[in-house]
Amino acid sequence: MSILLTExxxxxxxxxxxxxxxxxTKAMLDYGTSxxxxxxxxxxxxxxxxxxxxxxxxxxVLETGANASVIFVPAPFTKDAIIDAADxxxxxxxxxxxxxxxxxxxxxxxxxxxxxxxxxxxxCAGIASPGIGKMGITPSAILKKxxxxxxxxxGTLTYEVVEGxxxxxxxxTTCVGIGGDPILxxxxxxxxxxxxxxxDTEAVVMIGEIGGSDEENAAxxxxxxxxxxVSFISGRTAPPDKQMGHAGAIISGGKGTADSKVxxxxxxxxPIMDTTGEVLQKIKSLL
Amino acid sequence: xxxxxxxxxNLFKKNGLPVPKGRVTSNSEEAxxxxxxxxxxxxxxxxxxxxxxxxANAIELVKDEESCEKASKRILGMDVKxxxxxxxxxxxxxxxxxxxxxxxxxxxxxxxxxxxxxAMGGVDIEDVAENHPESILKIPLNFxxxxxxxxxxxxxSFLKLKDSLKAGFVDVLKGLVDVYFQNDAQLAxxxxxxxxxxxxxxxxxxxxxxxxxxxxxxxxxxxxxEDLESNEIERExxxxxxxxxxxxxxxxxxxNGAGLVMTTMDEVSRAxxxxxxxxxxxxxxxxEVMEQCLExxxxxxxVKGLFINIFGGITRCDEVARGLVEVLKTREKSIPIVLRLAxxxxxxxxxxxxxxxxxxxxxxMSEGAKKIVAAMS
Numbered sequence: 001m002s003i004l005l006t007e008x009x010x011x012x013x014x015x016x017x018x019x020x021x022x023x024x025t026k027a028m029l030d031y032g033t034s035x036x037x038x039x040x041x042x043x044x045x046x047x048x049x050x051x052x053x054x055x056x057x058x059x060x061v062l063e064t065g066a067n068a069s070v071i072f073v074p075a076p077f078t079k080d081a082i083i084d085a086a087d088x089x090x091x092x093x094x095x096x097x098x099x100x101x102x103x104x105x106x107x108x109x110x111x112x113x114x115x116x117x118x119x120x121x122x123x124c125a126g127i128a129s130p131g132i133g134k135m136g137i138t139p140s141a142i143l144k145k146x147x148x149x150x151x152x153x154x155g156t157l158t159y160e161v162v163e164g165x166x167x168x169x170x171x172x173t174t175c176v177g178i179g180g181d182p183i184l185x186x187x188x189x190x191x192x193x194x195x196x197x198x199x200d201t202e203a204v205v206m207i208g209e210i211g212g213s214d215e216e217n218a219a220x221x222x223x224x225x226x227x228x229x230v231s232f233i234s235g236r237t238a239p240p241d242k243q244m245g246h247a248g249a250i251i252s253g254g255k256g257t258a259d260s261k262v263x264x265x266x267x268x269x270x271p272i273m274d275t276t277g278e279v280l281q282k283i284k285s286l287l
Numbered sequence: 288x289x290x291x292x293x294x295x296x297n298l299f300k301k302n303g304l305p306v307p308k309g310r311v312t313s314n315s316e317e318a319x320x321x322x323x324x325x326x327x328x329x330x331x332x333x334x335x336x337x338x339x340x341x342x343a344n345a346i347e348l349v350k351d352e353e354s355c356e357k358a359s360k361r362i363l364g365m366d367v368k369x370x371x372x373x374x375x376x377x378x379x380x381x382x383x384x385x386x387x388x389x390x391x392x393x394x395x396x397x398x399x400x401x402x403x404x405x406a407m408g409g410v411d412i413e414d415v416a417e418n419h420p421e422s423i424l425k426i427p428l429n430f431x432x433x434x435x436x437x438x439x440x441x442x443x444s445f446l447k448l449k450d451s452l453k454a455g456f457v458d459v460l461k462g463l464v465d466v467y468f469q470n471d472a473q474l475a476x477x478x479x480x481x482x483x484x485x486x487x488x489x490x491x492x493x494x495x496x497x498x499x500x501x502x503x504x505x506x507x508x509x510x511x512x513e514d515l516e517s518n519e520i521e522r523e524x525x526x527x528x529x530x531x532x533x534x535x536x537x538x539x540x541x542x543n544g545a546g547l548v549m550t551t552m553d554e555v556s557r558a559x560x561x562x563x564x565x566x567x568x569x570x571x572x573x574x575e576v577m578e579q580c581l582e583x584x585x586x587x588x589x590v591k592g593l594f595i596n597i598f599g600g601i602t603r604c605d606e607v608a609r610g611l612v613e614v615l616k617t618r619e620k621s622i623p624i625v626l627r628l629a630x631x632x633x634x635x636x637x638x639x640x641x642x643x644x645x646x647x648x649x650x651x652m653s654e655g656a657k658k659i660v661a662a663m664s
Contacts, residue, residue, distance in 0.1 A: 023601075075500065075503075076503060076504070100500055101471055101498055101500045101501035101504070102393055102471075102473055102498045102501070103400075103432070103468065103471055103498070103501070104501075105398075106393070106398060106400065106430055107430060109398050110398070110399070110430035125600075137600060137601060138600070139599070139600045139601075139630060139631060141630075142630065152546070153546065154544060154545060154546020154547065154549075155544045155546065155547075155570075155600065156542075156543055156544030156546060156547035156598045157544060157546035157547045157550055158546075159598050159600055159630060160547060160550075160598050160629070160652070163598075163629065163630065180545055180546070182393065183393070183395065183398050184398075207546070209545075209546055209549060210549070212395045212396075213395070213396060217396065234546050234547075234549040234550040234553060235549040235550075235552075235553065236556075237552055237553050237556040237562070238549055238552065238565075239534065242532050242534075242565075243499075243532070244532065244545055244548070244549050244565055245530045245532075245544075245545025245548060245565065245567045246545040246546070247498075247499070247500060248395070249545055249546075249549065253413050254413065274557070275554065275557070275652075275653055276550065276652065277651065277652075277653055
């Protein structure tokens with residue numbers, strides 16, 4: 001099995017008529033993902049990659065039976081897209097878009113929660129379940145079906161680790177990018193719990209970075225897990241008060257430091273590696 | 288985005304919050320004029336993006352023209368924790384009876400905005416939180432952009448304000464909530480919020496942090512941003528839309544994706560080098576973008592070597608390689624460059640670079656970091 005994105009997941013693409021939306025719809029289809037349609041307000045009746053386009057998620061869900069959506073709409077309109085998905089009956093929403101105002105996300109995250117749906121992202125690479133499909137932008141070529149779960153705040157750094165695992169013959173159940181923003185849908189702890197409950201996942205890689213306290217919050221839970229978790233923190237040499245690309249990657253007011261994360265993880269007995277190469281070796285030794 | 292104290296106070300004033308009389312200036316003669324206009328005693332305050340100005344002697348109370356001139360000259364010439372002072376705010380000195388703290392902040396864990404109040408104002412709120420957590424009241428705004436009456440009641444009873452002061456305080460509180468939401472802030476605080484001996488409320492110091500993601504709908508603030516970037520290279524890079532942060536080392540770094548770039552910096556440091564910058568070329572960068580990024584790196588005279596670390600996903604390694612070749616053609620002599628390409632079109636990328644003797648290639652990130660440090664020593 002895999003988490004979140006399974007054989008039962010049927011997907012619509014919000015922002016399917018845009019450049020990013022089109023490109024990645026094709027890549028998702030090429031990977032064998034069950035994508036059934038798309039949504040762009042005002043573009044109902046069009047076709048993208050042979051898929052029907054609808055005005056709203058509600059219509060798309062009713063017509064196609066979709067239960068999940070992946071969002072590629074531009075940042076100024078993303079809040080409305082997330083709310084449209086949650087109102088339309090979508091259960092799993094994956095938001096790839098970056099640069100969304102924080103206050104928009106406060107509202108969107110609260111709305112998704114109220115509707116009982118799940119949000120991954122924003123500003124993330126999305127979800128990939130090798131052998132099943134992908135919702136997002138993870139390169140298909142690096143994926144390999146197997147037993148390691150990967151959860152990360154960063155995109156390319158995840159690719160680095162996933163490709164390394166695959167090259168060692170170690171496959172993945174699901175790779176999840178939770179996103180690099182301060183206000184996110186699901187967090188590390190949520191995903192770790194899903195991996196803990198997934199029977200095919202034998203070990204988990206958690207890739208964190210400076211900023212916030214998501215890694216610290218996860219540490220205590222990891223200490224109670226039955227499955228091994230190997231962790232890595234990026235930005236260990238980043239200076240305070242400088243935002244390192246991701247809106248969420250900033251040490252401010254002495255909070256969110258790499259030291260605090262490393263300490264919390266070490267105190268919880270979680271192996272924390274200094275390089276991505278060491279992460280691969282550690283996972284190899286555990287399987 | 289950080290804005291200066293006087294800019295924060297301008298936002299306060301627009302929303303009807305009481306702030307001390309005063310003006311900002313960058314010359315000491317005007318400082319005296321402003322002081323005379325508002326009357327002595329007045330306060331001369333350095334406008335820099337760093338806390339702890341009081342302890343650093345970057346704020347001074349002045350009683351007459353002579354001391355005002357002296358203080359303005361001194362503060363305008365100083366450097367607070369590495370930040371040169373370009374302007375000072377001259378303000379009337381408040382007749383302080385008591386100091387409070389009032390702030391709104393985005394809470395990542397709660398995924399909500401919270402209001403924080405304390406009767407222990409005037410000191411760093413983080414110190415108060417650590418040493419006297421019971422003296423801070425925190426109220427989540429419940430995903431709304433206003434404050435509910437029952438929460439206002441909670442605040443009033445927590446602070447034990449006497450009846451005659453309540454109405455004025457509630458105006459300040461509501462005004463700050465408006466400042467916070469109308470400007471897409473992630474932090475807005477008044478510290479101290481002064482109760483004067485004349486029983487007036489006065490926002491004597493203010494701090495506002497704006498969410499950069501929202502600048503597309505905050506045109507006035509966006510214009511401020513361009514003025515606020517102190518580093519020339521950062522300003523130029525940001526004009527081109529490049530995610531760049533200037534650091535103080537000599538190893539230039541280019542990568543794609545924030546996490547990968549940060550890890551590349553970490554690896555270079557582990558290998559004994561010091562990164563000169565953070566530069567993320569972003570997803571799907573074309574040859575032209577790579578060329579612009581290289582120009583940014585070359586414009587930093589401190590850079591003595593460059594490590595380019597690309598993991599191709601949407602980004603194609605051959606595009607990156609073409610950009611590099613193009614820029615190297617225009618340079619007679621180059622600094623040492625280490626290139627690591629992985630993922631999408633990495634084979635093609637490596638083939639493009641192969642004829643160039645000046646570029647050292649690496650298989651992995653760790654290897655690349657070691658090679659650039661070795662090549663520079």
